[in-house]
Amino acid sequence: MKRETVAKTEADTDEALGHNPYSRPMSLHIRFGIVNLDKPSGPSSHEVVAWVKRMLELKHAGHGGTLDA
Amino acid sequence: MLPLAFEGATKVVQAFLLSGKEYVCLMQLHEDMAEQRIRDAFAEFAGEIFQRPPLRASVKRTVRRRTIYSLDILEIDGRRVLFKVSCQAGTYVRKICSDLGEVLGCGAHMSELRRTRAGPFDEDRNLCSMYDLLNAYDHWKIGKGEEEFRAIVRPMEEAFEFIPKIYIRDSAVDAICHGADLAVPGVVKLDQGVATNASIVLMSLKAEVVALAKALMSTEQIVEQDHGIAAKTVRVIMPPGTYPPLWKKT
Numbered sequence: 622m623k624r625e626t627v628a629k630t631e632a633d634t635d636e637a638l639g640h641n642p643y644s645r646p647m648s649l650h651i652r653f654g655i656v657n658l659d660k661p662s663g664p665s666s667h668e669v670v671a672w673v674k675r676m677l678e679l680k681h682a683g684h685g686g687t688l689d690a
Numbered sequence: 691m692l693p694l695a696f697e698g699a700t701k702v703v704q705a706f707l708l709s710g711k712e713y714v715c716l717m718q719l720h721e722d723m724a725e726q727r728i729r730d731a732f733a734e735f736a737g738e739i740f741q742r743p744p745l746r747a748s749v750k751r752t753v754r755r756r757t758i759y760s761l762d763i764l765e766i767d768g769r770r771v772l773f774k775v776s777c778q779a780g781t782y783v784r785k786i787c788s789d790l791g792e793v794l795g796c797g798a799h800m801s802e803l804r805r806t807r808a809g810p811f812d813e814d815r816n817l818c819s820m821y822d823l824l825n826a827y828d829h830w831k832i833g834k835g836e837e838e839f840r841a842i843v844r845p846m847e848e849a850f851e852f853i854p855k856i857y858i859r860d861s862a863v864d865a866i867c868h869g870a871d872l873a874v875p876g877v878v879k880l881d882q883g884v885a886t887n888a889s890i891v892l893m894s895l896k897a898e899v900v901a902l903a904k905a906l907m908s909t910e911q912i913v914e915q916d917h918g919i920a921a922k923t924v925r926v927i928m929p930p931g932t933y934p935p936l937w938k939k940t
Contacts, residue, residue, distance in 0.1 A: 624855075625881070626857075626880065626882070627879060627880060627881075627882060627909065627913060628878070629878060629879055629913050630878055632859050632860075632878045633895070638932065639863075639894055639896050639898050639932050639933060640896065640898065641897060641898070642846075643845065645845065650840065650845070651696060651697075651843065653698045653699045653846050654696045654699060654845065655693060655694065655703070655811075655843070655845075655846050655848065656693070656694045656695075656696075656816075656818065656823060656842060656844070657816050657817050658692045658817075659819050659820075660691060662802075662804075666692055669692060669694075669820070670694060672820070673820070673823065676827065677696070677823075679697055680697055681696070681700055682694055682696050682697070682700065683694070683695050684692050684693065684695075684703065685692060685695075685707070685809070
């Protein structure tokens with residue numbers, strides 16, 4: 622589903638500020654990234670997050686909620 | 691599958707915790723049961739159900755009302771029933787299985803569960819293994835390029851594909867990053883289908899997520915009006931200072 626966008630006014634954006642999401646430098650891309658992970662069924666979500674965080678040298682990482690089992 | 695979000699994107703995933711989930715579940719019946727009786731019992735569980743969270747639960751164990759959007763049997767093999775369920779957040783599938791066992795009178799338990807969708811994250815989109823992820827990261831680290839990593843780790847903006855967006859002026863961005871609400875003059879363009887009180891996303895003109903918000907006007911009203919508050923900022927995603935502050939300081 623693609624939404625129609627309507628214009629209210631015209632304005633430019635300063636290319637020196639911020640980044641298009643697909644051209645963020647890697648240092649920023651990794652800090653604002655999401656991954657759709659095929660979680661192995663053994664370890665808990667919490668453990669998986671901890672491993673990924675350590676291996677990718679991230680300060681924080683979160684997961685999309687517990688499996689409501 | 692498990693959606694993961696890194697650092698600045700972690701707030702994005704929180705926004706989807708309350709969205710619907712879809713699972714494929716394998717249920718084990720404790721006695722043989724006629725197939726038609728199983729199908730009849732399943733039919734009772736579609737729609738609104740009352741559910742008390744199981745003994746080992748992460749929430750208070752009071753009876754809650756939950757909506758089951760769909761419940762479809764995929765396969766019945768003796769005492770094993772494979773089914774697909776689409777449900778409201780906070781529905782315990784383990785409990786659906788044991789309650790189905792009660793209704794059938796034979797008892798049943800959940801033996802396997804796999805989430806196939808959580809909000810906008812589903813199994814068909816960029817699903818990767820832990821191995822793929824770490825490999826891609828290592829390849830980038832040793833100078834083999836970043837394309838592999840970028841194909842797996844996606845910009846957080848992709849999580850909002852189905853949510854209506856309002857695009858705002860550069861000059862409005864930093865005020866929003868500091869928690870201000872969005873006034874109509876800050877709007878440059880917007881999606882059709884913005885409705886009063888609906889969850890929306892405020893975006894920069896470079897299509898970066900600035901904040902999650904609640905619309906206070908519809909698309910039509912925002913286009914027609916020349917003043918007033920268009921949306922209330924709910925959760926800021928972009929770090930303040932990404933764009934310069936341009937509002938008047940007193």
